[in-house]
Amino acid sequence: MTTATPLLPPADWRDFLALTKPRVMTLVVFTGLCGMLAAPVQIAPVLGFTAILCIALGAGAAGALNQWYEADIDAVMKRTAGRPLPAGRMDRQSALHFGVGLSAFSVILMGLAVNLAAAAILTVSILFYVLVYTVWLKRRTPQNIVIGGAAGAFPPLIGWAAATGEVALLPVLLFSLVFLWTPPHFWALALFVKTDYANAGVPMLPVVAGEKATRRQIGLYTVPMAIVAVAPWPLGLTGAIYGVTALATTAVFAILAALVAAGRTTPTMAREKQLFSYSILYLFVIFGALVADRWWA
Ligand code: HEM
Numbered sequence: 001m002t003t004a005t006p007l008l009p010p011a012d013w014r015d016f017l018a019l020t021k022p023r024v025m026t027l028v029v030f031t032g033l034c035g036m037l038a039a040p041v042q043i044a045p046v047l048g049f050t051a052i053l054c055i056a057l058g059a060g061a062a063g064a065l066n067q068w069y070e071a072d073i074d075a076v077m078k079r080t081a082g083r084p085l086p087a088g089r090m091d092r093q094s095a096l097h098f099g100v101g102l103s104a105f106s107v108i109l110m111g112l113a114v115n116l117a118a119a120a121i122l123t124v125s126i127l128f129y130v131l132v133y134t135v136w137l138k139r140r141t142p143q144n145i146v147i148g149g150a151a152g153a154f155p156p157l158i159g160w161a162a163a164t165g166e167v168a169l170l171p172v173l174l175f176s177l178v179f180l181w182t183p184p185h186f187w188a189l190a191l192f193v194k195t196d197y198a199n200a201g202v203p204m205l206p207v208v209a210g211e212k213a214t215r216r217q218i219g220l221y222t223v224p225m226a227i228v229a230v231a232p233w234p235l236g237l238t239g240a241i242y243g244v245t246a247l248a249t250t251a252v253f254a255i256l257a258a259l260v261a262a263g264r265t266t267p268t269m270a271r272e273k274q275l276f277s278y279s280i281l282y283l284f285v286i287f288g289a290l291v292a293d294r295w296w297a
């Protein structure tokens with residue numbers, strides 16, 4: 001038996017923009033830009049702009065493919081039900097074509113205009129987010145965001161590789177920072193939107209292992225994250241502008257994470273919301289400090 005697909009009017013440009021998850025991607029692109037500006041080699045402005053555009057387009061394309069694949073669970077969750085596919089403002093075919101086309105365009109442009117190293121890492125990030133996280137792990141294991149989350153940690157490496165054509169210790173530490181930051185970032189949110197994930201049958205940690213275990217894991221990941229955040233300073237890879245900013249902002253992160261780790265469910269979940277919001281501000285500030293350190297020290 002075949003099910004007829006209802007005919008939908010052509011989607012608006014705003015729906016295509018929404019497919020790219022623009023708010024999340026601002027921070028992804030910012031870390032890529034900072035990775036590029038922290039590199040010891042100054043990239044020509046036109047090439048630098050092209051590289052950042054490719055990261056933005058590639059990340060947006062990956063977001064579109066994520067939404068193409070998970071329209072069914074997005075429809076069940078309050079937070080995501082208004083997205084173009086579950087809300088019925090766009091057909092799945094358009095989202096798929098948009099995502100595949102934009103992925104190919106971003107990688108090819110990066111390879112032709114910038115360099116192969118940056119294009120290769122961009123390809124890995126897109127594949128990681130779409131295939132490893134979205135298709136393979138998200139519906140199978142609560143470790144989905146630990147492993148799959150690596151996708152969002154690649155942009156500083158891409159930015160650095162765009163400028164230098166290679167990778168080095170500092171961008172690898174930046175990758176590790178975002179990689180270890182992702183679990184506290186996401187699990188803080190997952191604690192207060194747990195019901196959404198439970199309704200959609202997505203095995204996020206608070207749903208599967210419970211809130212207590214999730215709080216403990218948030219605390220556990222914050223320790224290596226803090227070490228990796230500060231490490232570039234004592235290793236001599238950055239100066240004091242970065243070092244002092246990293247110390248101060250990471251100390252606040254550690255306190256907020258400790259409060260969540262030691263806390264329990266409340267009607268407002270204020271501490272969890274605070275850690276989630278601060279996690280975003282934290283990455284903006286620490287990556288900004290890296291660039292300030294490189295350019296003004
Ligand atoms: C697997 C890893 C990750 C997961 C599962 C995750 C999940 C989420 C979710 C569910 C939200 C809620 C709001 C929304 O959908 O807009 C969110 C918000 C956000 N995430 Fe993540 N995230 C991950 C990694 C990252 C990374 C690597 C970055 C950037 C480096 C990032 C940046 C942000 C930002 C900026 C927001 C706020 C968006 C807004 O203001 O609406 N996330 N994240």
Ligand SMILES: CC(C)=CCC/C(C)=C/CC/C(C)=C/COP(=O)(O)OP(=O)(O)O
Nearest residue numbers: 024028058059062066125126129151152155
């Ligand atoms: C090419 C490149 C640099 C890609 C980076 C993409 C990336 C990993 C971004 C951050 C991760 C993200 C948006 C997770 C959302 O989780 P979700 O998809 O489970 O969230 P949802 O429930 O809101 O759909």
